Amino acid sequence: MDFLVSIWxxxxxxxxxxxxxxxxxxxxxxxLFIVVAYYTLAERKVIGYMQIxxxxxxxxxxxxxxxxxxxxxxxxKEIIIPTNSxxxxxxxxxxxxxxxxxxxxxxxxxxxxxxxxxxxxxLLYILAMTxxxxxxxxxxGWASNSKYALLGAxxxxxxxxxxxxxxxxxxxxxxxxxxSLNLGDIVNKQAxxxxxxxxxxxxxxxxxxxxxGVAETNRAPFDVAEGESEIVAGFHVEYSGMTFAVFFxxxxxxxILIAMLCALxxxxxxxxxxxxxxxxxxxxxxxxTAVFMLLFLWFRATFPRYRYDQIMRLGWKVLLxxxxxWLAVEGVAVYFKIGxxxx
Amino acid sequence: xxxxxxxYVFAVATVVSACAVVTVKNPVHATLSLVxxxxxxxxxxxxxxxxxxxxxxxxxxxxxxxxxxxxVVMMLDINVARLREGxxxxxxxxxxxxxxxxxxxxxxxTSDIFVLEAGSEPVAKPADYSNTKALGGVLYTEYVFAFEIxxxxxxxxxxxxxxxxxRKRTQTxxxxxxxxxxxRKSDRLRIVDMxxxxxx
Numbered sequence: 001m002d003f004l005v006s007i008w009x010x011x012x013x014x015x016x017x018x019x020x021x022x023x024x025x026x027x028x029x030x031x032l033f034i035v036v037a038y039y040t041l042a043e044r045k046v047i048g049y050m051q052i053x054x055x056x057x058x059x060x061x062x063x064x065x066x067x068x069x070x071x072x073x074x075x076x077k078e079i080i081i082p083t084n085s086x087x088x089x090x091x092x093x094x095x096x097x098x099x100x101x102x103x104x105x106x107x108x109x110x111x112x113x114x115x116x117x118x119x120x121x122x123l124l125y126i127l128a129m130t131x132x133x134x135x136x137x138x139x140x141g142w143a144s145n146s147k148y149a150l151l152g153a154x155x156x157x158x159x160x161x162x163x164x165x166x167x168x169x170x171x172x173x174x175x176x177x178x179x180s181l182n183l184g185d186i187v188n189k190q191a192x193x194x195x196x197x198x199x200x201x202x203x204x205x206x207x208x209x210x211x212x213g214v215a216e217t218n219r220a221p222f223d224v225a226e227g228e229s230e231i232v233a234g235f236h237v238e239y240s241g242m243t244f245a246v247f248f249x250x251x252x253x254x255x256i257l258i259a260m261l262c263a264l265x266x267x268x269x270x271x272x273x274x275x276x277x278x279x280x281x282x283x284x285x286x287x288x289t290a291v292f293m294l295l296f297l298w299f300r301a302t303f304p305r306y307r308y309d310q311i312m313r314l315g316w317k318v319l320l321x322x323x324x325x326w327l328a329v330e331g332v333a334v335y336f337k338i339g340x341x342x343x
Numbered sequence: 344x345x346x347x348x349x350x351y352v353f354a355v356a357t358v359v360s361a362c363a364v365v366t367v368k369n370p371v372h373a374t375l376s377l378v379x380x381x382x383x384x385x386x387x388x389x390x391x392x393x394x395x396x397x398x399x400x401x402x403x404x405x406x407x408x409x410x411x412x413x414x415v416v417m418m419l420d421i422n423v424a425r426l427r428e429g430x431x432x433x434x435x436x437x438x439x440x441x442x443x444x445x446x447x448x449x450x451x452x453t454s455d456i457f458v459l460e461a462g463s464e465p466v467a468k469p470a471d472y473s474n475t476k477a478l479g480g481v482l483y484t485e486y487v488f489a490f491e492i493x494x495x496x497x498x499x500x501x502x503x504x505x506x507x508x509x510r511k512r513t514q515t516x517x518x519x520x521x522x523x524x525x526x527r528k529s530d531r532l533r534i535v536d537m538x539x540x541x542x543x
Contacts, residue, residue: 124398131406
């Protein structure tokens with residue numbers, strides 16, 4: 001033990017810091033991967049029961065080892081690179097989607113003190129990171145040298161630009177109440193029980209955020225970028241094996257991120273709804289996140305896919321005016337210091 | 344020490360990708376190089392403790408503007424061979440523009456505004472210093488008129504762009520979602536009562 005301590009002290013300060021941060025990052029990302037794995041199983045099970053069938057139940061007890069079976073299958077499959085595709089960009093595209101999806105988790109606070117990087121501009125950082133992820137989709141579609149993939153990439157680009165604006169405006173509303181870009185500060189501003197949470201003054205913005213979040217992650221009913229019935233699998237039609245798995249992983253990590261942001265920004269994060277009875281804790285955050293994660297699956301099981309022009313109309317002509325109107329209302333509320341929120 | 348290493352890594356990446364924007368043959372590759380240039384410049388800004396500007400650069404230029412650029416470039420069917428013609432013909436003009444821009448930049452950088460006082464390095468701000476707050480404070484008090492004017496100019500540009508491209512096209516067929524939603528069952532469906540089996 002002394003030997004290890006002496007090695008640690010011998011290391012340079014920067015090396016120590018790098019190792020320390022690396023371990024912290026792994027402590028966030030490894031559980032995230034496990035949650036993603038079981039989220040895929042939950043998706044198949046939940047949708048299965050909603051459609052009155054059982055879902056996967058063969059691998060392990062009640063199908064609990066299904067995610068690992070899927071993972072090994074994907075790992076050992078051949079990666080096929082289409083002829084005349086752009087080989088380098090084809091391989092790098094999943095990485096470009098994956099890296100920002102992971103990097104965004106750096107500023108997520110799990111309670112008052114448990115946060116990887118407590119930066120001032122946390123919310124802005126998350127917006128920036130999630131907006132970079134679209135490049136993976138666009139590059140994948142272009143580099144595949146396939147008409148279906150290109151169509152998927154085009155749809156995805158237009159859709160994400162449209163919904164990012166509504167999403168950004170909805171978050172401006174959160175900033176106006178929270179008075180800070182730091183996620184920890186935003187949650188602490190909601191302290192004092194259920195009636196202090198931001199979803200009450202920001203109900204329209206919450207719905208806009210949730211809908212845009214579903215659209216941003218390319219999930220049903222906004223999954224026209226994949227659209228199995230029209231363009232087979234959209235941007236990742238040419239991907240197989242591990243390259244496909246990385247896209248998959250990024251999509252599910254993004255869904256969990258959006259669910260957690262909903263809980264943090266609008267539903268008080270780790271704060272208890274009735275602080276007199278039950279204490280605050282990270283469990284509350286995970287519980288609230290799980291509810292929103294379930295919503296993503298529920299949407300997929302119940303709604304038919306939107307038509308493409310309807311998606312554009314909803315984004316530009318419905319969600320955007322709603323957010324701008326509500327920001328004006330909020331401005332008035334801030335001026336007159338209405339309720340327990342705007343003091 | 345580590346800041347210097349980070350700076351040089353990203354500075355080299357910025358210069359290389361910026362050169363690639365104008366030298367690579369494929370327009371999509373050129374656009375992607377431009378994205379990389381923006382991204383690495385954002386990192387350099389970050390090392391200057393300008394975190395708000397750095398993240399805004401990624402959010403606005405990388406996340407929105409360049410997506411639209413790539414969108415357009417991918418849709419265009421550009422003939423690469425024809426683009427490469429006339430390189431020598433336009434070389435003198437390009438060089439002249441480059442020299443003028445270099446001189447302008449030098450004149451700004453060496454002017455009084457940018458010269459540091461002798462021996463004084465800018466002092467790093469403490470960790471709790473909020474760049475965002477400081478920027479907002481200046482932008483909405485001291486420079487509020489300049490800020491508003493910039494906003495109005497952008498609005499004018501938006502209206503101009505829309506009015507230039509919006510023209511009546513008689514050929515186009517489009518759907519009216521509000522009409523579609525107003526449709527009721529009785530408008531489309533007529534239930535007729537027909538006896539299923541009749542004696543002939």
